[in-house]
Amino acid sequence: DVKVTQSSRYLVKRTGEKVFLECVQDMDHENMFWYRQDPGLGLRLIYFSYDVKMKEKGDIPEGYSVSREKKERFSLILESASTNQTSMYLCASSLMTSYNEQFFGPGTRLTVL
């Protein structure tokens, strides 16, 4: 059974803290994605990675960075968390070939106080 796992389901952090969200996939997928999901806004792409150490900014990269040192692992980093980063964060992966299904993790609900 294919799987994308995320390190935490719920996370509470304080303003100014550095936050790491981890995502691991076991499908040998080349592509990995980080989205944030907010009510009424759907999913918005934060960052995309198509290979180890390769990344592209998505639609809302400000305040975030990413790291992909191994093919199966993609980390989202909030350098200095702010209250407007309170959201649901979803990780996904897919094969490199075009138009392929994205497989999603269960999400991390992050609250920044």
Place this chain on the structure above:
Amino acid sequence: AQSVTQLGSHVSVSEGALVLLRCNYSSSVPPYLFWYVQYPNQGLQLLLKYTTGATLVKGINGFEAEFKKSETSFHLTKPSAHMSDAAEYFCAVTRYSSASKIIFGSGTRLSIRP
């Protein structure tokens, strides 16, 4: 710019009734279209996708969608709703700048009345 519009943030139907979730897209090139479903406290999973060929696409759990180029629509239907269909549904379209990436609509929450 490409976009996806889902009409109705919340749709409520009775069990056994027709489900119709509306999606319109804008794209200057032939689109590839998707419907994803998100059950409570879970990530998204693919219901169905249209790439090329037959415009009526069948998906999992009895759902289907029809690509209508003239109407720029990709509405999702199911003849008879089941309580287990209660979830949030997202329509999505590939970006012409990168076929690996997709743009999601804002989502429609489907409720089923007993």
